[in-house]
Amino acid sequence: METMTDTARGDAATPLDSWAPVVLWSKPEDERRGTPLLVLFHGYMADEADLMGLTDHLPAEFTVASVRAPLPAGPGFSWFPLERDADYSVEHVVESVTAVSAWLDGVRGVHSSVSILGFSQGMGVATSLLRHRPTDFACVVGLSGFAVPAEDHAFFRDDAVAASRTPFFWGRDQEDPVITAEMIEFTHAWLVKHTALTKILYSNMFHGINLRELGHVREFLSMTVLGRR
Structure with a gap:
């Protein structure tokens, strides 16, 4: 698999309203149109x-774009402060997801559809994007992650999400040591109420992704987006 990197780089000093992310692409630009x-x-x-290794396990018809989060965090990056952090707020989630949505608007036009996949905190981004733009995505995949409690923020259009019933794949391990029971309970209730949910549990995966789950993700994308049965 060849990967291409966009030259625009996110920076901690760059305001999120002008953020241009680092993006790894699975296909060169001249092969993306119509995919x-x-x-x-x-x-x-x-x-x-981190997630580009998944590409080899996904349908080859897809163009895959892996996006770097905007905020430095330890050895990597973060989409927004953790809920346990003093500077966490729903507004910080909104700022980050607004920036991602603006970037997506700039690239979606050449593609036949857009689907999104998030792992852990990235699932918080994916679910928040769906909640902001309920009809924009062919499907959503969430792996070992969560949905963000929205506190009735107007950014999250949950009634419209429920009306659209976007296909959603949620895979996790019940023994995941990272995502709290309270967050799992909220996420499960939200997904059941608002999406066409496929939920699968995996043992001995903990806070990770395994090959069995990737096989199910491949099948889900093939059926939902490519129309294969």
């Missing part, structure tokens, strides 16, 4: 390279 796009959002303290 379905799958955008990957990595987890906390990771970067855009």
